[in-house]
Amino acid sequence: MVFLGLAFKSLISRRGSVVLTCLAMTVSIFVILGVEHIRTQAKESFYNTVSGADLIVGARTGSANLLLYSVFRIGSATNNVSWESYSDITADDRVKWAIPISLGDSHKGYRVMGTTLSYFEHYSYGKKRNLKFANGKxxxxxxxxxxxxxxxxxxxxxxxxxxxLAHGIGKTSFSMHDDKPFRISGILAPTGTPVDQTLHVSLQGIEAIHLDWQPGSRKSGPEVNSLVQEDLAIKSVTAFILGLKSRMTTFEVQREINEFSQEPLLAILPGVALAELWEMINILEGVLQLISYLILFSALLGLAAMLLASMREREQEIKLFRAIGASPSFLFVLIQVEALIICGSSILIGSACLLLGLGVTKEKLSANFGLYVEANIFSTNSVLLLSLVVIATVAVASIPSLGAYKQARSVT
Amino acid sequence: MTVNIENLRYAYDKKGNETLLDIPRWNIAKGEKVLLHGPSGGGKSTLLNLISGILRSSEGKLEVMGERLDKMNERERDRFRANNVGYVFQSFNLFPFLNAYENVDLSLYFSQDAKPKGSKQEIENLLSELNLSKSDCAKPIRKLSIGQQQRVAIARSLIKKPGLLIADEPTSSLDEENRNQFMSVLLDLINEQDTTLLFVSHDLSLRPHFNRAEALAGINQGKTI
Structure with a gap:
């Protein structure tokens, strides 16, 4: 308590330089915790986006692109998959279930996905969690x-x-399907995946709103009331997800789809594609981590420099401490406690700012970047990281602490 | 005997080439008030640091209040100083970031052996005896006058009732009125506690307050720097 009280009051008396040092430490802790939190959350959210699916199939393109548009609703497909090909492949005995995906429309910036009821039955995320309805059906x-x-x-x-719904995927669209409004029948429970940002309609619904359209604009077509089943025949889908009866057949089915003769298709293993995509981001992740460590290192050096510079002006203080019976070790510990108070305050303020920042930007991160970040920043990783910050503070503060120790021993 | 020195030598370098202090014999009796004077750089502060145990002698016997400081390690000397020796400097006698009460209390923290129960009351009584009001005691040190600061310094050094009080030119920065007030308060408390006083000053007009006055040059055969 004596150490804490003395160190605290001593720091208050030098508040100008202490506040600046504390600010530098706070910024560095904010950055290091923020990068770590967003990195782990992004990775978790990324890998949790789809689970239980054995293959994702789309028109031939790069595996990253197929994964991005089919699962993350980012970017666009190079081509569609014909309904005949879809039917042929899903009719295979080895296929247990299939979820067709039809993209291309939007509503106020949110993607619209055409699919079947199979989606609500088989699509899973996280640790094989199925979709649940918060309301409706x-x-x-x-x-x-x-x-x-x-x-x-x-x-x-x-x-x-x-x-x-609007035609196209732009946030602002002048081509509206306003002659065929949709009624909300259900609202899904939160998943922390792009599903939360998607509107789901039936494949027939997608066909219906495009009956009176030709690429890019509306032409005259049948009215809603006069639609017949033949008009709604599905012609193509953007991609589809497959679940197989046996995992053992995955590579076999993948190879057959990749060599499909009717049209050029690509089948990817979601886990492998996710890992490959994450590898591409990994470099950026490493650079960000390195930058945050460098920022922390410079802030710690600033802390050491501030404490070291104060040693000269504290020469008399050290002499007085010695005169009243303080040992050199007492002074060593006192300087360490001062450094730890600055470090602790910075951790508190930095964490609070990050919590606040995430609370404010959480929605925007998920809406604009598909990044689902939890506001709770405290995890084993972050606690470990903060422990390392404390250890680094003790190590760096040893420089001025040793200075005080030596100065105390050479009082004349 | 409060201070007993025999063949004390102190040199800054370890080889002992630069001998600053070489005192064959010097004593201060219990309860005695000694004025030590001499030119700057003569080794007065070094001698005080040796007697208080901050520095360790190179050679010889140094006994303070019956304890051989020359045989003690640093930790033992720190503990001895905290419990038995009071110290007043010319300036910077108090921690500027603490108030008067906290400064006195901190001195007691280091002298755990001397800390009596109910010391809070004792600190308040002593500060009050030194004409420091409660509101003055709660003020930051920088808001007190120099005279008040020196009185807090006396309280800080005497609260633990040390056997020996070392005062290193404490009146140099005071005007005549404050100096007389300081000496009066100090000597009253010294007499009350039967504390031995070793007082360093250039001001020989203070001589009447002491049992004896000694010039460092008279007892030291070392080299003046």
């Missing part, structure tokens, strides 16, 4: 839509509300 009518949790929350929609 899957689409059963042609113009029913199921919203991801974030879409409903951010746009303030509820069950029974009517919405209009």
């Amino acid at each position: 899957p689409f059963h009518d042609l113009f029913d839509v199921v919203l991801g949790s974030q879409v409903a929350k951010n746009l303030g929609y509820g069950i029974g509300d009517q919405i209009t």
Whole structure:
């Protein structure tokens, strides 16, 4: 207590330089914790996006691109997969289930995905968790839509509300499917994946809104009431996810799809593609980590320099401490405690700022970057990292502490 | 005997070539008040640091209050000083980031042996005896006058009732009125506690307050730097 009280009051008396040092440490701890938190959260969220799927199939392109547009709803497909090819492949005995994905439309910046009821039954994320409904039920009518949790929350929609889809994926669109509004039939529970940012409609619904369209613009076509089943025949899908009866057949089916004769297709293993994609980001992750460590190192050096510079002005103070019976070790510990108070305050302020920052930007990160970040920054990793910061502080503060120790021993 | 020195030598370098102090024999009796004077650089502060145990002698016998400081290690000397020796300097007698009360209390923290129960009351009584009001005691040190600061310094050094009080030119920065007030308060408390006083000053007009006055040159055969 004596050490804490003395160190605290001593720091207060030198508040100018102490506040600046504390600020530098706070910024570095904010950066190092932020980078670490976003890195681990992004990785977790990334790997949790899809699970239980054996293959993802789309038109031939790069595996990263297929993964990005089919799972993360980022970018666009190079081509569609014909319904015939989809039907042929999913009819295979080795296929247990299939989820078709049809993309291309949007609603106020959120992607619309055409699919079947199989999606709600088989799509899983995280540790094989299935989709659950927070409200309502899957689409059963042609113009029913199921919203991801974030879409409903951010746009303030509820069950029974009517919405209009837009042609294309731009945030602002002048081509609206406003003649065929959709009714919200269900809202999914939060998943922390791109599902939360997606509007789900039936494949027939997608076909229906495009019946009176030709690429890029509307032309005259049948009215909603006059639609017949033949009009709604599915012609193509953007991609599809496959679940196989036996994992043993995965490579075999993958090879056959990649050598499919009717059209050029690509089948990817989601786990492998996710790992490959993460590897590409890994370099950036490493650079960010390195930068944050360098920032911390420079802040620690600043702390040591501030304490070391104060030694000269504290020469008389050290002499007085010695005169009243303080040992050189007492002075060594006192300087260490001062450094630890600065470090501790910086950790508290830095963590608080990060918590606040994440709370404020959480929604924007998920809406703009598909990054689902938990506001809770305290994990084993972050505690370990903060422990390392404390150890580094003790190590760096040893320089001025030893200075005080030596000065105390050579008082004349 | 409070201080007993025999063949004391102190040199700055380890080889002992630069001998600053070489005192064949010097004593201060218990309760005695000694004024030590001499030119700057003569080794007065070094002698005080040796007697208080901050420095260790190179050779010879140095006994303070019956304890052989020359035989003690640094930790033992620190403990001895905290419990038995009070120290007042010319300036910077107090920690500027603590108030008067905290400064006195900190001195007691290091002299655990001397810390009596109910020391809070004792600190308040002593500060009050030195004409320091409660509000003055709660003020930051920088807000007190030089005279008040020196009185807090006396309280800080005498609260643990040391056997020996070392004062290193404590009146140099005081005007005549404050100096007389300081000496009066100090000597009253010294007499009350039966504390031995070793007082260093250039000001020989203070001579009447002491049992004897000694010039360092008279007892030291070492080299003046």
